[in-house]
Amino acid sequence: MVAKIADKAAIVGIGATEFSKDSGRSELSLAAEAVKKALDDCGLKPSDVDGMVTFTIDQNEEVDVARAIGCEDLKFYSRIPYGGGAATGTLLQAAMAVATGVAEVVVCYRALNGRSGQRYSDGVSGNLITGSAIHYGWYMPFGLLTPASWVAMFTQRYMHQTGCTQDALFEVAHSTRQYALNNPAAFFYQRPFDRAEYDTAKKICAPLKLFDCCQESDGGCAVVVTTPQRAKDLRQPGVLINGVANCLAKDQEEMTSFYRPEIARIPEMDIAAKEAYAQCGLRPDDIDAAVIYDAFSPIVLWQLESWGFCNYGEAEAFVKAGNLRPGGRLPTNTHGGQLSEAYIHGVNGIMEAVRLVRGTSVNQPKKTVNHALVTSGVGVPTGGAILGRMA
């Protein structure tokens, strides 16, 4: 059975705060500003909002955001678990709410002081930020404490199985840096980068080096989802949610799915891709550009395979052929991604995918973007969304 969700909802507004390393203010202030900007973008008012979705790990309560911006009555609110794996899961919730009439205007938000406050790279400890202490107890005593270390374990295996080299990781990182050169909102705006800097940077967890890891950030992002009918009357062209899926595959753990017969791939994303394509009848060839979740460089490679842009084990060749670049087959992370713009848990990526479809990215490809893909964090239950132009 395929979900009948295609084109039942549209993203009409996007908004973000400044991205920084020290916002100097509360996460609630970031959330309120991002949501208000997203509403302003499409010309809706806080009183139009009747639904909200965020991540379970977001510290901003719906009631607080609603009061801060002056919402009236809400009929729908829900949250998605598993960190960055929730990014496009918020769109799935919003689309279901809008498609069923549970709500008409849903705001999806994420705001965090991810740099000046609790940093994920500080690792899990007795004072856990997510998930169960029992689960991390299988890893903490051995020193496997950080997201980078868990991803490194998969990366080492993937390289072993496919022959993928550090060149592929560098190409992913370098392509985001080139895009960020033009993006004033990006940490690495106008900051050139080369292989020597990549190679000599600090080792994090082999094979990951410093610039294989995202820019932990302070900031907030929000998007507004409503019905395609209502979208027609708003300030910005609506961007349809053609397909959206969030999946959890067999023998999944939170960041440590080490016990499957093979670990050098991400089955939850394979399933999500299949589901999202089936919802809208599109194929990989129909996707013109992408925002692929890049908390770490190697995870982009695996997702390219999951979404069918290349076969398993061929991602290195795909990226080295320049396919992520401006004139390539699949311009990817044109805002600089989380490696080079900011790490707002993928919601800044949803915003960029919307811009790609609107035609307003700072690195807008020359070709027409009819459909853009945006994905969520990897290692946890995850998914993605295919966005497209309204007729």
Added chain:
Amino acid sequence: MTPEEITAFEAKVQAYVGGEVSAPRTGKDDVNKAMIRHWAEVMGDENPVYTDEAFAATSAKHGIIAPPTMLLTWAMEGYSMAQTPAPDAKLDVQRELHAIFDAHGFTGVLGTNTRTEFYRDLRPGDQITSHQTIDSISERKNTARGVGYFVETVNTFTDQTGAKVGRQVFRVLKFQPNVATAEAKAATSDDAMPAAPARIQAPRGHDNAWWWEAIDAGKLLIQRCKQCGTLRHPPRPMCGVCNSTEWDSIESSLEGEVFSFTELSYPKFPGYPYPLVCGLIQLSEGTRLVANIVGCEADKVYIGMKVKGKVERVDDKTVLPNFYPA
């Protein structure tokens, strides 16, 4: 401090930037063997070119040299810096600047960075003079130690002929001690020295305590479904194959191979020994577990490497399985 007071204070200290700290200061002692030997003793530095006349004479150094990192030592003011100056004493520019910081509550001082270049080896008899300028004062920063300013001075060192022998950029933090930190609170008590932490412990609950208790007793167990015999790790309350909640366990042979691994380089967590390698170990029984790979260099570890485990104590609180090259 109000924003206006901060602005006025910053203007006052910034006026010192670019100025000479004092007239060039020539070291009270020439470079000499006694001070070199005292230094080498404390540093545990057994380099014979510092202290062994015979060795040094026949080496490429052709005689005793001073440890290069002593460079600043040759021009230090010395004991008087520990004394509170008399109220009417003429202060050098740096002490004057520090006094302004002190008067505004920035009483803490901490060296944070040095960048030093050495242009030649120094030898006994060399007479070192330092020429010091205040190079920059940062904007106000929030640091782990408290709010403060980084003050950077540049020292150029010359010898008795006037030739430059080295250069050192020295950065200190002048800060308001942060009395709110736990460390500061602990500091009021004499027996509050922080202890070396152990590794982070695995919390023990209904479904996993038995496994860790077996580890404490020196055994690596693998949970086994009583009904269908399926092995599972990490332990779970129900068999995912037959749904039985009845289980027992078998003891692992501790034989296995590396399925994947990573060397953990950064950040380094207190309580863990680095270099540190985490492996995903495929046990011969068929299950996998994460454990450290020890007993060989990190760059010698490879996927497929045969390993043999040993359950052993790794710190005061922790017993773990470690895997060695088989």
Added chain:
Amino acid sequence: MNKTTRRFASVAVGEKLPPLTIPLTAGLIIGGAIVSRDFTPVHHDKKAAQAVGLPDVFMNILTSNGLMGRYVTDWAGPECTLKAIDVKLGAPNLPGFIMTISGEVKSRDEAAGTVDIAVSGDNNVWGTHMSGSVRVALPKEA
């Protein structure tokens, strides 16, 4: 220490230096301050250290410099020449802690005959005390 000096040609980028573990005593911390003629009270007077928020006297940066320099010259051998040393301090070193210094060759300059070594000194309680890099010239011929 090693009394033979390493040759430039024998050193490869990526080579790791053997780690050095140093138990930190009050004697080392205070002695290090005194032999570097640094009489700032926080390095020899526990009360002064407590007034700035630390429980005991802490190592001065010149001793950290000295230990980092020693670590590299121990490895390189007596006929090497130290050209530059950059030290950045992190967590304080206090009596009773144990510091482990590690290093790795990061680059080689063929023309100058120098190698750059990244060095980290980590204490067992609070983590990284010092990090930095040391440039050392090595003889070219045997």
